[in-house]
Amino acid sequence: QKKYVISRRNGYHGSTIAGATLGGMGYMHEQMPSKVEHIVHIDQPYFFGEAQAGETPEAFGLARAQQLEAKILELGAENVAAFIGEPFQGAGGVIFPPSTYWPEIQRICRKYDILLVADEVIGGFGRIGEWFAHQHFGFEPDLITMAKGLTSGYVPMGAVGIHERVARPIIDNGEFNHGLTYSGHPVAAAVAVANLKLLRDEGIVARVKTDTGPYFQALMRETFARHPIVGEVHGAGLVASLQLARDPGKRERFANGGDVGTICRDFCFNGNLIMRATGDRMLLSPPLVISRQEIDELVSKAKQAVDATAQQLGLS
Template sequence: MTVQPNSIEARDAAYQLHSYTNARKMEAEGSLIIEEGDGVYVTDNTGKKYIEGMSGLWSVAVGFGEDRLVKAAAEQMAKLPYYHTFAQRGHTPAVELSEKLIQMAPVPMSKVYFTNSGSEANDTVVKLLWYRSNALGKPEKKKIISRIKGYHGITVASGSLTGLPYNHMSFDLPIPQVLHAGCPHYGGFAQEGESEADFVARLARELDEMILEEGPDTIAAFIGEPVMGAGGVIVPPEGYWKAIQDVLKKYDILLVADEVICGFGRTGKMFGSETMGIEPDIMVMSKQLSSSYIPFSAVMMNDRVYQPIADETARIGTFGHGFTGSGHPVGAAVSLENLKIIEERDLVGNAARLSPLFMERLNAMAGHDLAKEARGIGLIGALELHQQGEAAGVAGAAMSAACLERGLIVRNLGDTVALCPPMIITEAQVKEMFDIYAAALDSLSF
């Protein structure tokens, strides 16, 4: 498209550096300006309406324009617009939200620490793990094992945990304390003739070998998403998480479940850990926690993690970590109301009930000439397309553009085109979304 002088698109290109964007391309073409949102739909500044098939960034569980969240924010803003949680200070919304999250946890948890984004939360997890190891008198126990294609954020520490090339290139990442184990994508990484069971056994064996090679006493934790999101919507094979947890228990290594995308119903249960049979020591939550109406995130830890940390704060005299916005009262109030909506409207149940239709429509496209593989669970899925030519991502970008032209916003992750609609979506809207998606796919020619 051509950017008109002095248009909002031109001003955007003139003054902003955008995330996950080719800056030179944006200077030439401008950006899509979204002005309004209502339910599963958003509208751009020309009046064109789209199904937001990605819930923004995997995150707007209750849809756009939810009056109850607007009201919760306004009421809290009027009552106490800001306060901190430093130096034994607190406020009611953060207290009530931490209590609610502990009650909702799929396994026994002890404490909640609030941050402002999934990236900040995972960055905090790295520091907590290092702090804990020092508290236990194990200063060598600092390495964290993540996975190839995992996504855990973009700070120096969380970006290192992420296992995607674009998040490392030219940033001098990852840092030395982070290792990356194999990706649980059977369709992408299985060896010739290898069954799913054999693939799972090999990944567990390779993890065991990595731990032994590095030294079990140097490994603090293993981190993983129950279902990978930004790596291409990768649902691990049956038995994968049990096999991984058996290895971790063997060497007394903590398990961190990154629930930033999976948490609060996306996989058809409240947490992805429940869907996948994971018993984490630490859980990281954001996105659907507040439906991204306001930046907010949380780290939840069990007593095994918390007690050594608490002892170390007593020895030093303080916990020398915190953000100005940690436990922000408006964010906490909005998150509390958001969780009430998810429960009252049974949005987790809605995801579970609509999942068979969602997966049926997605799987129906797996036989398309351009399709390589369909993957998904709950209300998150993706179609991976065959690479076109030397450069990866050509097919995915073309599919994303074809969907946008027809009124559907998706996200192409290379040649994988993801869908993750708001959990309020109806059966009719799921059909509408996939009708557009299928038409876009049929329109492609290379």
């Protein structure tokens, strides 16, 4: 009976029919010939772009989380299987929710006996200084999807982590009739084990948490604190985003934000820096082994590109 899965607008969970339906990317939905049934969406916790004037981040985070409860009650709790979300939105713009968001999401899921699924494909394995991003935000999911950092991209591999409270009923009640041709492939598994040992034994995740991550975040905020076209800097560990804005103080975005992001991205490329443009948000995700000296160079190049963008727009 529990058939519905609730996701979020502007979330990203892959590009297959099921994954893209689960995600909330409108441009992907427009190109799909069909969608998977029983997947519904609520609004994302994007404070800069969607909060009301005078609304605090804390109040906004609670309000967006409480949309989940409203949707559950609309559908009937007996019909809802799960809620899925990225701890921080990756492809959607490296959007970090207010601190009130995830604790309230977890409370609601527990209240209505709904599985809480964390998509850790981007956030997992040290990206923000913890082994998993949900640890940074202080919640405990029932299931975790993971890939990317599991093997550091050297070979393809994805996995799902299942909490004991979910796995035990499956184990006790017989077979789980599901599998893939390359499930548990020994080459991928060997690479994953070797990769995880390196991340642990060489202190790479620990260094992101205590050294390079805080250094990168502090330098980004210091560099762009009063920039004429930067509305906010989001991030933790070694991932960050810059919100481009016409009037940062009023949270006024550019009407043609995607074009402005493309301008900035092109200036980055011309300066030998890869900084992704997602609409009017610029994204940085350097290697976990980056040094402080390399961070200095990266942030300097990012500032040069944003400065050039502001100058071209006549807002410098």
